[in-house]
Amino acid sequence: MDRIRIIGGNPLNGTIPISGAKNAALPLMIASLLTDDTLTLENLPHLADVEQLQRILGNHGVDISVVGRRQRQDSGHARTVHFTARTIVDTTAPYELVSRMRASFWVIGPLLARMGEARVSLPGGCAIGTRPVDLFIHGLEALGAEIRIDAGYINARAPKGLVGARYTFPKVSVGATHVLMMAATLAKGETIIENAAREPEVADLAACLTAMGAKISGAGTQTITIQGVSSLSGARHSVLPDRIETGTYAMAVAMTGGDVTLANTASHLLDTALVALREAGADVTDVEGGIRVRKDGGPIRPVDIVTDPFPGFPTDLQAQFMALMSRADGTARITETIFENRFMHVQELARLGADISLSGQVATINGVQRLKGAQVMATDLRASVSLVIAGLAAEGETVVNRVYHLDRGFERLEEKLTRCGAHVERVSE
Ligand SMILES: CC(=O)N[C@H]1[C@@H](OP(=O)(O)OP(=O)(O)OC[C@H]2O[C@@H](n3ccc(=O)[nH]c3=O)[C@H](O)[C@@H]2O)O[C@H](CO)[C@@H](O)[C@@H]1O
Ligand SMILES: C=C(OP(=O)(O)O)C(=O)O
Incomplete structure (x- = not known):
């Protein structure tokens, strides 16, 4: 079964082409x-x-x-x-x-x-x-x-x-x-x-x-x-550009720092998520044919979100935003209103050092100074990618197991990230 191996710590810089949704x-x-x-x-x-x-x-x-x-x-x-x-x-x-x-x-x-x-x-x-x-x-x-x-x-x-x-x-x-x-x-x-x-x-x-x-x-x-x-x-x-893939890479940049242009996509597809990213301290601007996301070395600010049907914050970006908040300078609350069991990434993020507690549909995330690489398990599609972006920001090596979930929804993820300077590879057995 394939695994994804990540050595964290590199900022992301370059261009990521966004696929069809x-x-x-x-x-x-x-x-x-x-x-x-x-x-x-x-x-x-x-x-x-x-x-x-x-x-x-x-x-x-x-x-x-x-x-x-x-x-x-x-x-x-x-x-x-x-x-x-x-x-x-x-x-x-x-x-x-x-x-x-x-x-x-x-x-x-x-x-x-x-x-x-x-x-x-x-x-x-x-x-x-x-x-x-x-x-x-x-x-x-x-x-x-x-x-x-x-x-x-x-x-x-x-x-x-x-x-x-x-x-x-x-x-x-x-x-x-x-x-x-x-x-x-x-x-x-x-x-x-x-x-x-x-x-x-x-x-x-x-x-x-x-x-x-x-x-x-x-x-x-x-x-x-x-x-x-x-x-x-x-x-x-x-086929329309993938707004979830767009938001995922935007959150990755907000977490690792860097400067990435997300090409072949459009901000109106994910306004609410981009507003949350700006509140968290990322610089998000429209550019011709895409979106530019920049984040300097400053702190990630804590932002509370509630998932909701469009135009609300998408449930499919909740796990990724939680990964980002795990490094925030303070406490953030994430409320999941669409799916009752969409918090399985919480215990896996905890393996990387995140401090998250759950009460019903609400996760409280106390941001930590640093995450440290570990072995983690992908449990569903968006949970998997939240572990990848947390791994990019963690110190040392993170191995994400059961990556077949990722292949359901992310086209050539390793290649897109590697081109922007990340150290990510697929290990096949
Ligand atoms: C509104 C919403 O955010 N929908 C998400 C949902 O779409 P998907 O189409 O899978 O799910 P729905 O939009 O139908 O579900 C929304 C809510 O309605 C409930 N429900 C649905 C059908 C039904 O017959 N009875 C019922 O009670 C579901 O349990 C859920 O709580 O999952 C997709 C994959 O994660 C996301 O891309 C969609 O954004
Ligand atoms: C969970 C997802 O897909 P599906 O509804 O097909 O299970 C998703 O797109 O995040």
Whole structure:
């Protein structure tokens, strides 16, 4: 099993190209199920999750062909890929596949809309907390789907097609917003989704669906209106930059010191996180095509944050911000409101010398003067990268075990950091 070995202490200087967003790429790939024509996605990141979803889509009959690498990204393996779901050969998404990647559950929306039926395994829980699907079920039922849960599967049927309706989510859900929006594109009449997730990835999916011929307005706001159409066509769409990868490297620079330009990204995707970084003492400015992050040798100031749906502070940056706060000059409080068990990095950061106590959904971090390298264990995707950035700022050697979590969401992390002067290497056994 691969490990990442880090010798801490070097500042980061240079340019890091930001990849396409995992959390946009996955729903965009799933949208290919809505049409028998070819959907071409550019800037598709080369990640374990993307590969796994390709296998899942292949199982439904999607033909996938890689066009080639995107030339202007010198680092990273962004690709252009054609997805063609000419014929759907199977409307079942089996347990063996769905249990390995939660986002694959989202195929339920397009399959139901196009084929009038879908049988999809329940995704089950995962390390960061339970992942319920009640909002998906209620949303699809509002569009007329008949849903039955049997032997761990959701059986959804709409033999006469879905019918547009008004549905108000009782709670903001990114996944359920993706699914309902995709399903509504092929429903009869108008669908109005209230209390929709406003994440940039929802707007990116809507832009792609619109290019495919869907009639959608309001994506990126709390109210999304969709006029159903009888069929969608192919399109070409470039995946949005990864705001979580952007924020992660920005936090790494704030922690190690240095001067890094994050290229192919945009600050409006992560304003709240960048405000917190500035409060912590980093100098963050917009530059042409990206963001420049600088941090001198001054102290890291403690900043309290609360995770929230967009435009709030993203839960996917909580672990990384905790790593940063572990070196703050004072005490910071981090409140996690999205996932009940997203604090598994706390005990691993403690191995590096961090002083963090937990009480329910609140972590209190008493900043320490120095972290010291140690063996640590990656427990989930964002927890893993928080250990990497803490390791970059720690004295001596840190070894992060179980790095397969990292490969789900960070394209060529070692190379991007090494190019900026970090001492990071992958050790394969
Ligand atoms: C709002 C939010 O920050 N969503 C995050 C969530 O998206 P993801 O789409 O995975 O999760 P949701 O946005 O659906 O979940 C938000 C909240 O709603 C709850 N829920 C969800 C669906 C449902 O049917 N019933 C239900 O109760 C979840 O348990 C959670 O507490 O995880 C992703 C991966 O970490 C992040 O990129 C997203 O930013
Ligand atoms: C936890 C994440 O992914 P997933 O929701 O696919 O598990 C994430 O993107 O941080």
